Amino acid sequence: MADPKGFLNTPRREWPRRPVPERAGDWDEVYVPGALLPIIGEQADRCMDCGVPFCHEACPLGNLIPEWNDLVARDDWRAASDRLHATNNFPEFTGRLCPAPCEAGCVLAINQPAVTIKNVECAVADRAWEEGFTPPRPPERLSGRTVAVIGSGPAGLAAAQQLTRAGHTVVVYERDDRLGGLMRYGIPAFKMEKRHLERRLEQMRAEGTRFRTNTAVGRDIGADRLRARHDAVVIATGATAWRELDVPGRELTGVRQAMEYLPLANRVCEGDIEVSPMSAAGHHVVIVGGGDTGADCLGTAVREGAASVTQLDIYGRPGAERDEDSEPWPTYPKIYRMSAAHEEAGELRTAPAADADARLFAASTLRLVGDGQGHVRELHLTEVDARRRPLPDRERTLPADLVLLALGFSGPDRGDGLVDGLGLELAPRGTIVRGPHFETGVPGVFAAGDAGRGQSLIVWAIAEGRAVAAAVDRYLTGGSRLPAPIGPYDRPMAV
Ligand SMILES: Cc1cc2nc3c(=O)[nH]c(=O)nc-3n(C[C@H](O)[C@H](O)[C@H](O)COP(=O)(O)OP(=O)(O)OC[C@H]3O[C@@H](n4cnc5c(N)ncnc54)[C@H](O)[C@@H]3O)c2cc1C
Numbered sequence: 376m377a378d379p380k381g382f383l384n385t386p387r388r389e390w391p392r393r394p395v396p397e398r399a400g401d402w403d404e405v406y407v408p409g410a411l412l413p414i415i416g417e418q419a420d421r422c423m424d425c426g427v428p429f430c431h432e433a434c435p436l437g438n439l440i441p442e443w444n445d446l447v448a449r450d451d452w453r454a455a456s457d458r459l460h461a462t463n464n465f466p467e468f469t470g471r472l473c474p475a476p477c478e479a480g481c482v483l484a485i486n487q488p489a490v491t492i493k494n495v496e497c498a499v500a501d502r503a504w505e506e507g508f509t510p511p512r513p514p515e516r517l518s519g520r521t522v523a524v525i526g527s528g529p530a531g532l533a534a535a536q537q538l539t540r541a542g543h544t545v546v547v548y549e550r551d552d553r554l555g556g557l558m559r560y561g562i563p564a565f566k567m568e569k570r571h572l573e574r575r576l577e578q579m580r581a582e583g584t585r586f587r588t589n590t591a592v593g594r595d596i597g598a599d600r601l602r603a604r605h606d607a608v609v610i611a612t613g614a615t616a617w618r619e620l621d622v623p624g625r626e627l628t629g630v631r632q633a634m635e636y637l638p639l640a641n642r643v644c645e646g647d648i649e650v651s652p653m654s655a656a657g658h659h660v661v662i663v664g665g666g667d668t669g670a671d672c673l674g675t676a677v678r679e680g681a682a683s684v685t686q687l688d689i690y691g692r693p694g695a696e697r698d699e700d701s702e703p704w705p706t707y708p709k710i711y712r713m714s715a716a717h718e719e720a721g722e723l724r725t726a727p728a729a730d731a732d733a734r735l736f737a738a739s740t741l742r743l744v745g746d747g748q749g750h751v752r753e754l755h756l757t758e759v760d761a762r763r764r765p766l767p768d769r770e771r772t773l774p775a776d777l778v779l780l781a782l783g784f785s786g787p788d789r790g791d792g793l794v795d796g797l798g799l800e801l802a803p804r805g806t807i808v809r810g811p812h813f814e815t816g817v818p819g820v821f822a823a824g825d826a827g828r829g830q831s832l833i834v835w836a837i838a839e840g841r842a843v844a845a846a847v848d849r850y851l852t853g854g855s856r857l858p859a860p861i862g863p864y865d866r867p868m869a870v
């Protein structure tokens with residue numbers, strides 16, 4: 376804390392976003408390039424260096440937040456980068472994509488706007504790359520042990536980097552043609568440009584991690600064969616089995632899953648195709664599901680030039696402030712949040728008719744109606760109460776010729792035969808059952824990330840990857856100095 380009165384003298388300022396009409400016309404990140412660095416020193420100096428920093432507890436990685444805030448305020452970027460990378464393999468991902476539960480737990484947030492922790496993290500990570508503070512760190516000695524990591528999302532990549540640096544020979548198997556998991560084909564480039572991913576992958580290759588794309592384990596290579604070939608296996612295949620909408624009309628064409636739609640838009644950005652075959656251009660789009668995936672569909676449909684876009688949320692509109700009884704500080708509260716995509720939809724007035732906001736809350740879909748030729752034309756919905764019971768006389772109809780389902784995910788996809796091939800036990804909600812050290816019921820096979828935890832966040836996936844690496848290292852060598860920030864049963868702070 377360079378200035379003990381920092382938070383008294385400096386108001387919170389966030390990394391400004393580009394004007395809506397400009398950013399809605401391209402796929403680049405929404406932020407003003409170069410506008411973070413000039414403000415970040417003062418923002419870091421708002422940190423009070425609390426005796427008990429609750430932000431540590433709120434961050435699943437246990438990021439050393441007050442330490443790097445202080446180093447940034449003192450302009451010591453190299454040391455800040457060292458402290459940040461001590462707990463986080465990929466801070467440029469979390470600095471852009473994390474919903475920042477740390478900021479909800481910031482002590483300043485009790486009665487003031489929180490420190491802009493996520494922005495500081497992003498600035499340190501970006502500066503570290505610019506200044507060359509993050510060279511590849513290949514191991515000094517090889518252990519002679521090999522590990523297969525299945526899945527290249529944040530959990531698989533974090534596990535692979537930790538295990539490679541510990542001296543094991545790691546091969547990452549990925550069924551897609553490119554690496555990155557949901558960060559590659561789920562999350563749109565306007566939230567994080569893919570160059571950040573490429574840079575880390577290059578670093579990992581230089582450290583010795585090997586990658587095999589276009590290889591679905593269970594289908595292209597037998598899971599038991601892979602197990603026999605390696606000393607240990609980490610399953611980090613995510614939770615991509617999507618939930619369905621069980622209403623009349625679901626079978627109509629034009630009704631698609633969010634994760635069918637978003638990868639195609641990402642492929643346009645990658646240069647694989649010129650136009651998405653599912654493009655929203657000129658269509659009335661309704662997104663069913665009020666979460667982040669739905670918001671990503673919203674931002675994508677806006678950029679594709681939809682005629683109108685509406686996002687339906689079954690939950691009621693949250694309040695502007697946290698409910699101190701049910702969600703007291705330092706928990707992460709459900710409040711009305713305005714993502715970049717919501718801001719765009721609001722300003723561009725993408726909602727049909729008289730709706731001011733592109734989001735309709737407490738809205739439950741009743742049925743989808745076609746045009747007589749098998750294509751969806753309308754979505755009928757009703758307003759519901761807090762227990763999701765329809766309210767009388769609150770039905771309405773939205774024009775809809777593209778309906779996107781963003782209803783969440785139930786667990787790992789079983790289509791490739793990996794889960795059944797290894798005979799893994801699944802929990803009732805579809806996730807892979809694990810013991811206290813991330814081990815499955817099959818000796819030498821571990822599970823990490825959304826595959827074991829269920830649908831979660833990138834910060835949790837990285838924490839799982841780091842922790843499973845420590846468990847595998849211990850399994851292979853009898854001990855480990857790798858950090859394990861979480862256990863498999865840890866959950867976000869709650870009352
Ligand atoms: C659209 C969308 C937007 C999101 N936005 C955010 C956000 O902004 N911030 C945030 O924190 N979180 C976000 N999330 C959640 C976050 O992306 C996930 O929690 C995180 O990616 C999980 O990481 P993972 O490594 O466990 O799995 P994943 O990222 O799902 O990666 C799993 C990988 O395993 C591969 N795979 C699966 N089966 C096999 C097999 N048999 N053989 C080989 N490979 C296989 C898959 O192809 C995939 O590449 C979002 C999720 C979605 C769907």
Ligand code: SF4
Pocket residue numbers: 433434435436438440469470473474475476477478492493496834
């Ligand atoms: S990873 Fe997320 S929770 Fe942790 S410090 Fe960064 S923004 Fe905060």
